[in-house]
Amino acid sequence: MKVGILGPRGTYSEIAARNYFGDDIEPVTYPLITDVAEAVEEEKVPLGVVPLESLREGSVGETLDALAWLDIKVQGEIVVKVTHHLLGTEDTELSEIKQVLSHRQALAQCKKFLRENLSDAELISVTSTAKAAKQISKMRKPYMAAIGSRGLADLYDLKILRENIQTGKENETRFVCLGKEDHEPTGNDKTSIVFYTKEDRPGILYEILQEFAKRDINLTKIESRPSKEALGDYLFFVDLEGHRKDSLIEEALESLKPKVATLKIIGSYQKRF
Incomplete structure (x- = not known):
């Protein structure tokens, strides 16, 4: 099976891909994270593996941008212990x-x-x-x-x-598997979304997040990222527990639509941590 990775051979992306799929894969290397994501979008490869966030340095902006703007889904996550x-x-x-x-x-x-x-x-x-x-x-x-x-x-x-020159004893990086479709429910899932608020006014973010709180849906990550349209203009990335096909999550996501200008379900996939 062909899997797009950040190249050349030997990257942590390749390690993550082999951890997830096993050694029986054909890695297809690309020089940039965006190139991997675009190859999946254009169906040059069926799947791709890219880094999303590290324990020490946080999220990878290039990956967030690809998830927000390209026609791709997250169908899995892989956590790799990184030793430099x-x-x-x-x-x-x-x-x-x-x-x-x-x-x-x-x-x-x-x-x-x-x-x-x-x-x-x-x-x-x-x-x-x-x-x-x-x-x-x-x-x-x-x-x-x-x-x-x-x-x-x-x-x-x-x-x-x-050996072991990284700061701190623990150093892990979260990778995501990209595809054209996400994963079917497993009973232990996570869903990632990105949205853009319809208007900038006091309380709008609270109103949006409240839709999850009142349904007892746990949010595991909230992060903003510049929209690149104007200074001070942001996209919001949210990870939540559960699958997009779960009735309460379907209801919550539907309730967001009148409050946001755009809403993209990045994907639902099995939770690994």
Whole structure:
């Protein structure tokens, strides 16, 4: 089965895809999260796996934008324990490293280590941890290092210079599986929606969220994201417990329609955490 992932090979997106589907998949790599989402929308691949949020650095804006504006659904979520390592082409002393490449979230998740040990190194953001590893493997410069998973060291013939450099003992990232349809009810589900308020006035958000509270529907996440239409203009993303086909959730979502300008059900899927 073909599954679109953030490439190149060896990213945490690939790890998440294999955790979810098993090893019997054919990963199709794309350079950007948006590219993965558009490939699913255009049915170039039936499914895609992309990061949605990390424990340390919060939501991935590019994924939220894709979910809001593209004709795709979330049909599953995968939680992956992320362990970052400092990778190099040879056994280089930290004082010799002048450039560190990785995805911006990985750089942020390792900021304490970088500040304390590589404060003079240039931090270079690339589109994925795997791209960083692939790039330094190709360049073979001892002053260049990458941050990524242990698997990247094997995949790109790199050495692990320092292990477990992420800030804090726990570091997990939530990935989502994208498709054209979401998941049928399992009895342990979550639903994600995004809406845009019809008008900006005091109490409008309270009125919307009240529709869930009075039906005893638990909201597990509420987040705003710029609409990109005007400054101060926001979309609201909400995760709630239950499936969109549950009668109370159907009723609640129907009650929102007069209060919002747009409402999109991003998807209902089995809850993993």
